[in-house]
Amino acid sequence: MIPKSHPRYESLITRDKIVDGVKQGITSTQGLIAQGRGEAFDYLIGEKTTHSALHAEKTAAAMLLLAKKPVISVNGNVAALVPEEIIRLSEAVNAPLEVNLFYRTEDRRNKIIKHLRSLGAKNIRTKTDALVPGIEHERAKVDSSGIFSADVVLVPLEDGDRCKALVDMGKTVIAIDLNPLSRTAQTANVTIVDNVVRAIPNMTRFADELGRSDKDELHKLVEEFDNKKNLADAIDNISKHLSSSK
Ligand code: PTJ
Numbered sequence: 001m002i003p004k005s006h007p008r009y010e011s012l013i014t015r016d017k018i019v020d021g022v023k024q025g026i027t028s029t030q031g032l033i034a035q036g037r038g039e040a041f042d043y044l045i046g047e048k049t050t051h052s053a054l055h056a057e058k059t060a061a062a063m064l065l066l067a068k069k070p071v072i073s074v075n076g077n078v079a080a081l082v083p084e085e086i087i088r089l090s091e092a093v094n095a096p097l098e099v100n101l102f103y104r105t106e107d108r109r110n111k112i113i114k115h116l117r118s119l120g121a122k123n124i125r126t127k128t129d130a131l132v133p134g135i136e137h138e139r140a141k142v143d144s145s146g147i148f149s150a151d152v153v154l155v156p157l158e159d160g161d162r163c164k165a166l167v168d169m170g171k172t173v174i175a176i177d178l179n180p181l182s183r184t185a186q187t188a189n190v191t192i193v194d195n196v197v198r199a200i201p202n203m204t205r206f207a208d209e210l211g212r213s214d215k216d217e218l219h220k221l222v223e224e225f226d227n228k229k230n231l232a233d234a235i236d237n238i239s240k241h242l243s244s245s246k
Helices: 009-023 029-045 051-066 076-081 083-092 106-118 160-168 183-187 196-210 215-224 227-244
Strands: 070-074 097-099 152-156 172-176 190-192
Touching: 009 029, 009 076, 029 076, 029 227, 051 152, 051 172, 051 190, 051 196, 051 215, 051 227, 070 083, 076 083, 076 106, 076 196, 083 097, 083 106, 083 196, 097 106, 152 160, 152 196, 160 172, 160 183, 172 183, 172 196, 183 190, 190 227, 196 215
Parallel strands: 070 097, 070 152, 152 172, 172 190
Antiparallel strands: none
16 A cells, blocks of 8 residues: 555556556556556656646647547556546547557457546447558558548557558548657657656546637647647757756
């Protein structure tokens, strides 16, 4: 049991959730390694949401609200870390969830769908009747009424190849990735350099707020967003944080 007074309580709780995910057969063992990599970057940004991440989260919420067919992709790490939060976001922006795995097994996919349903998810795309062109067979399987035909896709913790394949299909891709240098981060249209455990609730909060705004305001946010600048700011934040720690 980790005491709440521990200075890195949140980080340690997150670690436990991923370990539980592996035990339940929801998260891949490789997911543990991915989490460790994420933790290292989170440490470098100060384990907090930066201004540039907040800006990207707000823009992403606006994009999802404006989308005609938004879809939220869920993998084993997301299902372990933020299952309730991702369901809440899916409701706030009216976007279905779709389980799409890198280390794909039918068993894990079914367990994640069951897990999300047990927590109240109602809108999940579950077919695997279409293929994303340009990536190898198993990982390419998607739902023709979900990711395949979506105009905007949120991909928290995506791999670089699939992110590029979705962009090549003409989709707007929003990625959440603590590593601003990853291929995913560099390829997505909007990159949120933040921990998924902070990013998803922030996006839901923005979606609730922006849902009451007029559409022009949302369009303005989206049009003014510059992902290259956003990524440069994320890298600057890391250097500043490191310099201030000397
Ligand atoms: O469940 P699956 O089979 O779909 O597999 C999911 C993982 C994440 C294991 C798979 O997609 C993978 O191996 O991803 P990578 O290539 O390791 O990339 C994960 C990226 O997410 C890295 O750049 C990490 O820095 C970042 N990351 C890890 N944990 C978090 C994170 N970003 C945000 N929040 C996190 N908690």
